[in-house]
Amino acid sequence: MAQASLVRRSFRFVALVLLGLCLLLAALLVLFRFVNPPTSAFMIAHQISGSGQGVQQQWVSLEQISPWMPLAVVASEDQRFPDHWGLDVHAIESAVREFASGEGLRGASTITQQTAKNLFLWSGRSMVRKGLEAGLALGLEVAWSKRRIMEVYLNIAEFGRGIYGIEAASRAYFGIPARYLSPSQAARLAAVLPNPKVFSAAQPSAYVWQRAEWIQQQMRQLGGTGYLAFL
Incomplete structure (x- = not known):
């Protein structure tokens, strides 16, 4: 009897903790619709990793970012x-089909999912994290506009070790503010996003150059910046 009561109390405690976390996340989603996030889970993880590298980041509004950059990451x-x-x-x-056939679990993440992951979660490819990422992405789409999702994504995405956000990346790699990025520069920055700790925009490998060229082709096929005129 006492053991059953203990189990019930434990379940109640866990349920209350989970409910509290859900309410906290919901409150943060609403808050960050209007207030720029001061940091992100990935930036915090970098700071406590002991790498010795600080975080470079400078928040800019979407109006201060070249329209080629949102198009490049979408492409x-x-x-x-x-x-x-x-x-x-x-x-x-x-x-899922590839995973079921024995291949590795690949991303298949949207920009919304990546925003949720970078802002709130951790790196890795576990099913638990992917599930949380999916739930948070749906919450972002409800609470935020597409414009806000893109703005936050471009300001917290990692473009290199310790380099977060498009303004810091643009200044670090090209010596210019993000508003002046050309189509080719935007494509090169977008090309490193799948693995910014391995790929370099400063010293692009043959693969990065090839990927950047492909991205520019996709940008043209999408119809240029008019594809995202709603932002």
Whole structure:
């Protein structure tokens, strides 16, 4: 009897903790719709990693970012960004089929999911993290506009070791503010996003150059900056 009571209390405690976390996340989602996040989970993880490198980041509004940059990340990462509600069902189905056939678990993440991951979660490819990422992405799509999602994403994305956000990346790699990025420069920065700790925009490998060229082709096929005129 006492053991059953202890189990019930334990379940109640866990449920209350989970409810509290959900309410906290919901409050942060609403807050960050209007207030720029002061940091992100990835930036905090970098600071406590003991790498000895500080964080370079400077927040800028979407108006202060070259329109080629949002187009480059959409062309590279998430061409259905204007239409989906946080999850790309087609990409997820493909990733699940590959995983079921014995291949590794790949990303299939939308820009919304990546924003949720960078802001609140941790790196890695576990199913638990992917589930949390998906739930948070749906919450972002409800609480924020597409414009806000893109603005936050470009300001917290990692572009190199300790370099977060497009303004810091643009100044570090090209010596210019983000508002002056050309199509080719935007494509090169977008090309390193899948793995910014390995790929370099400063010293691009043959793969990065090839990927940047492909991104520029996709940017043209999407119709240029008019594709994201709604932002």
